[in-house]
Amino acid sequence: xxxxxxLEECQELVKQHEAEIIALCQSLVKTPxxxxxxxxxxxxxxEAMQRLNYDEAYLDQAGNVVGIVRGEGGPxxxxxxxxxxxxxxxxxxxxxxxxxxxxxxxxxxxxxSADMKGALAGMLFAAGLFKTWNRKPKGxxxxxxxxxxxxxxxxxxxxxxxxxxxxxxxxxxxxxxxRILLGHRGRLILKAHFKxxxxxxxxxxxxxxxxxxxxxxxxxxxxxxAALAEQVSYLTITPTATTSLPGSANxxxxxxxxxxxxxxxxxxxxxxxxxxxxxxxxxxxGGQCSGSVDIARQxxxxxxxxxxxxxxxxxxxxxxxxxxxxxxxxxxxxxxxAGDPFGGLASYACDACRLDQEGIPxxxxxxxxxxxxxxxxxxxxxxxxxESVVGYMALVW
Numbered sequence: 001x002x003x004x005x006x007l008e009e010c011q012e013l014v015k016q017h018e019a020e021i022i023a024l025c026q027s028l029v030k031t032p033x034x035x036x037x038x039x040x041x042x043x044x045x046x047e048a049m050q051r052l053n054y055d056e057a058y059l060d061q062a063g064n065v066v067g068i069v070r071g072e073g074g075p076x077x078x079x080x081x082x083x084x085x086x087x088x089x090x091x092x093x094x095x096x097x098x099x100x101x102x103x104x105x106x107x108x109x110x111x112x113s114a115d116m117k118g119a120l121a122g123m124l125f126a127a128g129l130f131k132t133w134n135r136k137p138k139g140x141x142x143x144x145x146x147x148x149x150x151x152x153x154x155x156x157x158x159x160x161x162x163x164x165x166x167x168x169x170x171x172x173x174x175x176x177x178x179r180i181l182l183g184h185r186g187r188l189i190l191k192a193h194f195k196x197x198x199x200x201x202x203x204x205x206x207x208x209x210x211x212x213x214x215x216x217x218x219x220x221x222x223x224x225x226a227a228l229a230e231q232v233s234y235l236t237i238t239p240t241a242t243t244s245l246p247g248s249a250n251x252x253x254x255x256x257x258x259x260x261x262x263x264x265x266x267x268x269x270x271x272x273x274x275x276x277x278x279x280x281x282x283x284x285x286g287g288q289c290s291g292s293v294d295i296a297r298q299x300x301x302x303x304x305x306x307x308x309x310x311x312x313x314x315x316x317x318x319x320x321x322x323x324x325x326x327x328x329x330x331x332x333x334x335x336x337x338a339g340d341p342f343g344g345l346a347s348y349a350c351d352a353c354r355l356d357q358e359g360i361p362x363x364x365x366x367x368x369x370x371x372x373x374x375x376x377x378x379x380x381x382x383x384x385x386x387e388s389v390v391g392y393m394a395l396v397w
Contacts, residue, residue: 052128082149114368119173175368183318234265
């Protein structure tokens with residue numbers, strides 16, 4: 001377990017490599033890596049693992065990067081982090097360039113700095129520095145850097161098809177301001193489809209126009225979602241994008257699709273939500289309209305060419321606070337930082353649920369503030385980046 005002497009040694013080691021850690025994070029941020037196009041960042045990570053003398057370092061078939069540092073035979077730990085980022089938006093919205101990785105007033109600026117290339121750099125050095133220290137980690141450390149997380153966590157899903165990558169516990173490096181989060185909400189994308197009759201805009205037939213059915217459906221959605229939320233741990237349902245065909249100004253729609261973004265608490269049954277929304281839709285239909293609500297489907301492709309067709313669903317996840325991994329992680333990180341190491345559940349979805357689906361208990365821990373992720377002006381406190389390296393090492397020494 002952690003002692004003051006071990007902690008001081010580790011902090012000094014990180015200090016000696018501070019410039020390299022920051023430089024790697026800057027290189028990662030400078031390299032765009034949108035979902036399905038993570039190859040250039042994957043190569044940077046693979047080369048860094050090789051420089052740090054990982055015992056194994058390789059790309060899997062999906063283009064995920066796996067690096068392994070062998071331990072002393074104790075429980076193996078997966079460090080999980082995603083390589084992909086969201087679009088940076090308009091350049092004029094950024095105070096400092098989105099892919100400049102510039103450092104100003106203690107912050108490293110750029111798209112992906114907080115979410116989550118800072119954690120990638122931190123995890124990479126945390127595992128690798130054991131090779132230059134006179135210690136081994138307690139058990140094997142498997143650093144798994146994945147793609148396609150921002151669009152559903154499918155890189156980790158593909159990664160875990162390899163039965164060799166099994167561990168007793170895992171850490172996902174999402175931005176938590178270097179506190180422990182024990183889970184996250186889920187995300188479920190739904191499509192409400194309405195079909196009616198297309199006709200000249202001068203003909204008024206409300207029962208045949210699917211937009212009136214959609215209006216009734218959306219109008220009743222707050223009441224229905226609030227009633228569902230009373231039955232479960234957490235639930236919100238928000239209408240987002242709307243599409244209609246044929247789309248001409250003087251022709252009524254024949255087909256309308258309303259996208260719904262549902263955020264779920266851990267353990268919430270997607271089937272129950274789907275059934276309730278289908279009931280609402282049927283009650284909302286005009287006499288000459290039809291429709292249904294379905295889980296949205298995604299067609300995805302990794303940068304190595306693997307194709308997937310999947311439901312757009314990431315379930316919620318929660319590790320009990322009295323779980324052995326939660327207790328151990330808190331004890332180890334409690335000596336590194338100050339105060340209670342625990343935060344609440346993450347409001348966002350992440351790859352912890354994919355690890356949980358394989359029976360691997362998982363915590364979230366990483367540098368950065370989630371409120372800055374996906375925003376213009378995303379940035380990472382350099383001090384938190386360096387602190388996270390000590391934290392990741394403390395979790396496995």
